[in-house]
Amino acid sequence: MLPFILVFLAIGVLLVLGAAQRRSRRLRGIASGLLVSYFTVLLLLGAAELYFRYFYAESENVYTLATKNWLDRYWHTNSLGFRDREWTADDLAGKQTVVVLGDSFAAGWGLQNPADRFSDVLAAKLGDDYAVINLGVYGTSTPEQLEILKNQSPVQQPDVVILQYFLNDINYAGLKLGLLPTPRPNPDWSKESYLANFLYWRFVIGADSDDDFYQEWWHWGYAAYDNVGIWEVHKQEIKEFVDYVDSIGARLIVVIFPNLLDVINSIPYVDRVEQAFQEYGQHNILKLFDAAAAWDPNDLMVSRRDSHASISFNRHVGELLYEQFFVPGS
Numbered sequence: 001m002l003p004f005i006l007v008f009l010a011i012g013v014l015l016v017l018g019a020a021q022r023r024s025r026r027l028r029g030i031a032s033g034l035l036v037s038y039f040t041v042l043l044l045l046g047a048a049e050l051y052f053r054y055f056y057a058e059s060e061n062v063y064t065l066a067t068k069n070w071l072d073r074y075w076h077t078n079s080l081g082f083r084d085r086e087w088t089a090d091d092l093a094g095k096q097t098v099v100v101l102g103d104s105f106a107a108g109w110g111l112q113n114p115a116d117r118f119s120d121v122l123a124a125k126l127g128d129d130y131a132v133i134n135l136g137v138y139g140t141s142t143p144e145q146l147e148i149l150k151n152q153s154p155v156q157q158p159d160v161v162i163l164q165y166f167l168n169d170i171n172y173a174g175l176k177l178g179l180l181p182t183p184r185p186n187p188d189w190s191k192e193s194y195l196a197n198f199l200y201w202r203f204v205i206g207a208d209s210d211d212d213f214y215q216e217w218w219h220w221g222y223a224a225y226d227n228v229g230i231w232e233v234h235k236q237e238i239k240e241f242v243d244y245v246d247s248i249g250a251r252l253i254v255v256i257f258p259n260l261l262d263v264i265n266s267i268p269y270v271d272r273v274e275q276a277f278q279e280y281g282q283h284n285i286l287k288l289f290d291a292a293a294a295w296d297p298n299d300l301m302v303s304r305r306d307s308h309a310s311i312s313f314n315r316h317v318g319e320l321l322y323e324q325f326f327v328p329g330s
Contacts (some may be wrong), residue, residue, distance in 0.1 A: 004189060006301065010151075011038065012035075012038055014035050015035045015038055016035065017031075018030070018034075018035075019166055021152075025327075035084070045195065046297060048195045049193060049194060049195045052065070052066070052194035052195045052197075052198050053065075053069075053194040053195075056069065056194075056198070057069035057070040057072075057073050058303070058304045058305070058306075059071055059110040059302060059303075059306045059308075060306050061203075061305065061306055061307055061308075062201065064197055064198070064201050064231060065114055065194045065197040065198070066194075066201075069194075070140075071280050074112045074113075080152055080154065081137075081152075082107075082133065082134060082135050082136070082152075083107050083108060083114055083136070084114070084133060084135070084139065086135040087133060087154040087155075088195050091131060091211075092131050092154070092155055095128075095129060095130055095131040096126075096129060096131070096159045096160070097124075097130075097131050097133065097155045097158040097160070097161065098123075098126075098129045098130055098133065098158060098160040098161075098162060099133050099135060099149065099155065099157050099158040099160070099161050099162070099250075100119040100131045100132060100133065100134045100135060100162045100164065101135050101148060101161065101162070101163050101164065101238065102134065102136045102140075102145065102162075102163060102164025102165070102255075103137065103138055103139060103141070103145075103150055103164070103166055103168075103169070104136070104138035104139065104166075104168070104308060105136070105164050105166055105257050105308060105309060106118075106119065106134065106135075106136025106164040107134070107136035107137060107138050108134075108136070108305070108314075109138055109287060109290070109302075109306070109308045110302030110306045110308040110309075110310075111302070111308075111311060111314065114134070116311045116314055116315070117134065117160070117314055117318075118255075118309075118314045118315070118317035118318040118321065119132055119134045119136075120132070120134070120318070120319070121314060121315050121317075121319065121322075122318040122321050122322055122326075123316025125306075125316075125318065125322040125326075126322065127318070128328060129206070131155075132154070133154060133155065133158070133310040135148050135149070135152065135153060136164065137214070139268060140171050140186045141168075141170075141171060141172030141173075141237075142163075142165070142172065142208050142234070142237045142238060142241055143172055143237050143240070143241075144172070144245060145160065145163065145238075145241070146241045148241060149161065149244065150244065151317065155252050156248070156250065157248045157250065158248075158250050158254060159250060160250060160252075161245050161249065161250045161252050161253070162249045162253045162254075162255060162321070163241065163249070163252065163253070163254050163255070164255045164257065165254055165255065165256045165257065165273060166256075166257045167221060167222075167258065167259055167266055167269055167270065167273075168217075168221055168256070169234075170221060170224045170230065170231070170234045171221065171224075172223060172234075172237070173224070173233040173234040173237060174220075174224050174229075174230050176233060177229065177230060177330055179227075179230065180220075181217060182218060186200065187200070190204075197313060209283050218259060218261075218262065221269075222266070222269060225269045225272055231272075235276050235279075238273075238276050238277065238280065239280050242277065242280040242281070242282055243280075246281075251284065252282050252284060253284045253285075253321070253325050254274075254277050254282060254284065254285045254286070254287045255285075255288065255317065255321065256270050256273055256274060256285065256286065256287050256288060257288055257292075257309070258270050258287075258288060258289040258292055259307075259311065260297075260300055260301050261297075261301075263289050263292045263293045263309045264289075266289065267289050270288075270289050271287075274287055286320060286321060286324060286325075286327055287318075288317065291313075291317075294315070295313060299313070300313050
């Protein structure tokens with residue numbers, strides 16, 4: 001970015017010198033005209049930089065500077081580091097406790113108001129006899145979520161644990177084996193300017209959707225479930241999570257999100273994850289591919305650039321959880 005700024009300033013200096021010199025009237029006229037255009041462009045670039053730096057905010061699948069602005073504006077955490085209210089012993093006394101774990105889907109990526117998350121929709125339906133505690137953290141996988149349950153939960157023996165699972169959770173196993181694909185580096189000029197960052201992601205990369213830009217990641221993710229070595233490591237991670245929940249006497253409910261950009265092709269892998277949990281004795285499982293496949297993608301996801309679940313679909317998931325696992329007789 002610095003070389004571009006230096007070149008731009010050098011052009012400005014040359015135009016000023018050209019407009020100020022007295023030897024050539026023609027050169028002075030040309031330089032003066034270009035200087036007006038130069039300062040017009042400078043003003044427009046400055047205004048655009050200010051807009052994208054201080055006003056523009058949008059959640060996306062990739063961590064752009066627009067996403068940073070969105071997080072700064074809407075992502076507020078409690079003293080434990082979770083996007084949830086502060087819980088006290090008095091809040092939990094005499095209530096059925098439900099701990100929700102997961103990644104960005106559980107934490108509510110793309111949702112400005114945490115009350116729109118499926119966990120909060122469920123809490124509203126359950127009423128005051130329940131405390132629904134959201135410990136979702138974006139970017140985490142099954143082993144990390146287990147550590148959160150063990151070491152960071154405000155309640156050590158919850159009555160119910162809801163694990164939100166997404167099909168990139170196997171990445172942690174790939175990372176441990178050194179098999180995770182290396183993301184392409186962003187050029188330095190796209191990291192220092194908010195305007196340049198916007199232009200890079202919109203026009204250089206053209207990242208209209210996660211499916212367009214990260215096809216290789218999804219191809220790797222699907223292939224990981226077919227890789228015996230990676231899958232066995234991940235199954236062990238699932239088993240350790242199930243064993244711990246059993247050891248604290250909690251009821252486990254698993255909510256499996258498919259790839260919302262590729263619902264149909266992700267079905268076999270959702271089924272494989274379900275079979276792993278069933279193998280370890282867990283049958284309270286909500287698979288969301290049927291529900292997701294029936295929705296218009298524009299209603300299903302936050303936006304074209306953020307393929308997390310929309311407000312409407314979160315509401316639907318919360319209602320499904322309530323109806324299938326909490327209504328008496330369900």
